[in-house]
Amino acid sequence: MSNTRQSAGYSAWRAPILFAVLAILFVLEGTVRNSMFSGSWNTSLAILNMGLLSAITALGVNMQWGYAGLFNVGVVGFLALGGLAPVLVSLPPVENAWQAGGSRLLAALAVGVGVLAIAKLVWTRTRSGLAITAILIAGFVAYRYLFDPAVIAIEANNPSRHGNIGGLGLPVLLSWLVGGLFAAVAAWAIGKVALGLRSDYLAIATLGIGEIIVAVMKNEDWLARGVKNITSIPRPVAYEVDLQNNPDFVGFAQSWGFQAAEASGIWVKLSYMTLFLVVLLVLILLAELALKSPWGRMMRAIRDNETAAEAMGKDVTRRHLQVFILGSAVIGIAGAMMVTLDGLLTPTSYNPLRYTFLIWVMVIVGGSGNNWGAVLGAVTIWFLWIKVEVWGPALIGLLTAAMPDGPLKLHLLDSAPHMRFIAMGLVLLLVLRFAPRGLLPEK
């Protein structure tokens, strides 16, 4: 594929026209009410907001795939890890949780990291497998000795309402950066192990880390209450109820011809949209600047011919690690933003289909290697993903309308939701084969 990446040149109007078509779709969704569109601005903006977050995620994936050809199959894990940040940073502290076992918990985590570091140091010095095994076993015992009582104490603290360690009470916007940092650290650990080996290994290792991060978040109740979920994460924007009680806002809404309830929802979504757009544009600006710099040229040179780049003295593995960390950090930021938008963290909702593979379809369809392509692909595919839920059953209903009632018709009607999988797989395969450069090819 590397030789088909560079485009033969396409019309300068292509990107603006495609974005305009997309904008028209959203306007239709907001204004026209029929069997295809909902005619509600609230729905339209809700789809757009999630689409923008998908676009930021796709941007991160595009850095890894489009700039460096790294296949990350654990996007869901990095998103989930980023989602942990708003909980740990911006929730108010839980009373007595830190007194119950906070310091012991921190000590346990420090011992865990310390043991790994010592093991690494001993290995590079002595290359003795026996010493490593002894250190790791002793370290594991010490870790569990510190960790278990701390966790039991924290989880026993007001378990019906909390039972978790709680947050720091800092602004939620700060947590977006922290989310990126969490994901970057995880990416560093994975990249250090799996990069520099054959390309499939990174895919398999990221598949594993994705599953494990989600498993940890489901089962470690002290961290974010596990499957009991965290609700009421602070918002960076106004609350609907406050707006509806504000006479100035109600008057403002009426001057535009909206009911206060509907207008407050729209206002909140517009505020989120503004925040997301700012983050997205800043990230694109940075990414574009990086791509046009000598660093970006080097990255593309490495992607297109690793051997030649290595012969020119470029440290391929180090550069891959760098871009893998950067991309994962962007995914982590998006994860934190998603949780902020929802206001709740539900670890069970992180399934790989929605949060890894759908993102991949977005990147491939949009045009790998092109940041605007990733954004276009993300928002388009997200819009279709949501609307297919409405259109799919309607289509099957239409197709089966002529059929006599019976088990087969019932089966076909029931199976409409499964069509999404087939449709997504087919889109991925078809685009990969017939239009590998996507909607907006790399320039």
Add this chain to the structure above:
Amino acid sequence: MDILNALVVFLNFVFIPAAAYGAQLALGALGVTLIYGILRFSNFAHGDTMAFGTAVVILVTWGLQSMGVSLGPLPTALLALPFGIAATAALVLATDRAVYRFYRVKKAAPIILVMASVGVMFVMNGLTRLLIGVSEYRFDDGARFIINVRDFREWSGLPEGLALRSTQALTLVVAVIVVAALFWFLNRTKSGKAMRAYSDNEDLALLSGIDPERVVRLTWIIAASLATIAGTLYGLDKSFKAFNYFQILLPIFAAAIVGGLGSPLGAIAGGFLVAFSEVAVTYPWVKVVGYLAPGYEPGGLMQLLGTEYKFAVSFVILIVVLLFRPTGLFRGKSV
């Protein structure tokens, strides 16, 4: 010390389940490793190939049961197995023709093939859901136990019981037969030798007049048979649920990589290594220790990791192998 009881507990809760699970993983990993050896990419769709094959087997089993056909003490699914294999082989051959061949002819980078296999994974996942739905099914019939707990207690007079389910014994027997047949095929027949030659050196194989498309077709048929057998055995032993087959992908990859991708012997060793580690690490050892050291009262369950983290075990094994021996225990190939 009560070594006998400790041994019975160990056999009952660790050894027998891990051996059956290991055989299932080994069969799955053999498929992955063969595809890697011949087609040179990690097939992410393998788990869903297993699911598809098993779904067909279940449907045929239901058909046979409704016609009143049964194998007596053996599960009816064994009779349905050939139908499942045929359907799965047809599906993967069609996939190869429609998807993979294009990239093979173009000599695309392996990672593109991996990505295509992710697309195939989706389509197969959707097909399985269309075929049988997302619920959980049990389809084992026939005799449930070869040794059951009560009989064993009466026979031995020990307080601890030992159970050997027929599906566990069946898994091991079938796995041994399948592996023996596969190794006979690879080492003794002309086609098997052609496959190994192609895997070792593609260009040299071409020069010797080996038809690459025939080798690839054979590989897919063998991989589909292995996947269907592994999936059916796994489903008989536990239960069938489409999503579980996606999750089993990680242990299967770990097994194939531990043994060395492309090495059939390694895949078998890797399967058992991963299975035994997984069961040993997530099993609460308190009962075994209680029999071995009667005076000792441990505080907890003596469980190293909760069962919900069993996939972490395969992952850690994977990481350790990648760190210290990236070609695997049996020196697989590297691209």
